[in-house]
Amino acid sequence: MLNEAANIPTFSVAFSAGLLSFFSPCVLPLIPSFITYITGISFGELKQDHPSSKIRWQVASHSLAFVLGFSTVFILLGVIAGSVNQAMQDWLIWLQRGGGIMIFLFGIHMTGLFHFGVLLGDKRITIRNKPSGYLGSFLVGIAFSAGWSPCVGPILMAIFILAAGTSSDTAQAVLLLSCYSAGLAIPFMLSGLLFHSFLNVFNRFKKHIRILEITTGILMIVVGIMLFFNLFSQLSGYLYMLIPME
16 A cells, blocks of 8 residues: 555656647547547537437447557556566666656657657558447557557657556556556547537647647656656655655
């Protein structure tokens, strides 16, 4: 329990990273298309003020299948990150430092200070003909998670390296990637269930996307520096000492 409380900073970073991935300029504008694609419901039906219960159920169930698809991949990444931590204890500090440098460079790129095109090439995987039913939505979720787009890829990589470098066991690494998945999944589910409201919010928010991208870049620079100097582990140890023993 004490260890979990001491690692709240890293869990908070992972959840926030999921939110930033959702609101990134590579994902947010595509949300309406994703929802219509996985549900098979037309844009006109989705944007109704008061959609029928049938439409609401179809959106909720297919969105859940989609979320479970990418969450499965992220959780498996948590297992891999935990295994890397256990197998590479002697090299862990170098993994953290190398990852910290890479995340720092990604942050520089996202702020626009300098562009590293070779690092952020688009390797998105798409499914041209979606299989029918919930299995199809699940598979689209898996494809989405494998889409290392210029926005989502660096953020996800940052959380993977954070999990591999700071997690004390596989369970903790899985929990860290689960927090990232939740940060991405919750707003996606809400945007589907409240599609009309989402469109109104999006139309007001889209002019600020560049500001969010710069903010994300700054946060990635900070995370990169903290990883390089092992400050997450030091912060967790400091919080551990502050927690009163029973």
